[in-house]
Amino acid sequence: MISILPIDRIQRRFEKPVLVEQMGMDRFADVAQRDPNGLLNAAFTVWHRHVRKNPGVNPGAVREHIREHGGDYLAAAQAVIGQPIIRDISYSRCTIDDPALDEKLVAYLLVARVYPNDVHIADMNFVNPYMPIPPEHRRYRFQRYKGLHMLSLVLARAESYAAKHECDYLTLSAATEDLVPLFEKFGFVVEDDQATSLAMEKRIARSGANQ
Numbered sequence: 001m002i003s004i005l006p007i008d009r010i011q012r013r014f015e016k017p018v019l020v021e022q023m024g025m026d027r028f029a030d031v032a033q034r035d036p037n038g039l040l041n042a043a044f045t046v047w048h049r050h051v052r053k054n055p056g057v058n059p060g061a062v063r064e065h066i067r068e069h070g071g072d073y074l075a076a077a078q079a080v081i082g083q084p085i086i087r088d089i090s091y092s093r094c095t096i097d098d099p100a101l102d103e104k105l106v107a108y109l110l111v112a113r114v115y116p117n118d119v120h121i122a123d124m125n126f127v128n129p130y131m132p133i134p135p136e137h138r139r140y141r142f143q144r145y146k147g148l149h150m151l152s153l154v155l156a157r158a159e160s161y162a163a164k165h166e167c168d169y170l171t172l173s174a175a176t177e178d179l180v181p182l183f184e185k186f187g188f189v190v191e192d193d194q195a196t197s198l199a200m201e202k203r204i205a206r207s208g209a210n211q
Helices: 007-011 025-034 036-051 061-068 073-081 151-166 177-184
Strands: 018-023 086-098 103-113 119-127 169-173 199-203
Touching: 007 018, 007 086, 007 177, 018 025, 025 036, 036 061, 036 073, 036 086, 036 103, 036 151, 036 199, 061 073, 086 177, 151 169, 177 199
Parallel strands: 119 169
Antiparallel strands: 018 086, 086 103, 103 119, 169 199
């Protein structure tokens, strides 16, 4: 899973060294400390899908569990579902080793294999800090710099991983509404057009299945 992010290609994009930090399931506690919001995103997505696919489930069960027993959302969702939510995880953070830069992040990816049998991209960002975009030329709400042209490759690698491990869906949550059409170009659809989470999914084609 850690190979989903093309580190070598990212390094070749810059003259300055790229510092890489990567962690897997064996350092889950460190990942949780570094990116609690990413884990919350994964847990919320899994719970939302669980409720949507099982109409008899109480949508408020996780919050009720937290009120009665405490704990965080991930632990509560796992307790209610009765299964581990995160089966594997990959955290990657790449920064430029250049003291002249104020913004050093160039790539970030948090991806997990989650219950029941999906791959979820919890957080993803690719930027070139040497190429700021003037506000009047920005296409997306939170876009401040030009990207690295890595999105299609990373999504393809994530989908390939999901297919290799016979997962059912590749999922993600668009940060803003203006990103939904972007992900739709790669085959993602909004899970529930009545929801406000902008959760999106792409069914994984199984080997030997009809295309």
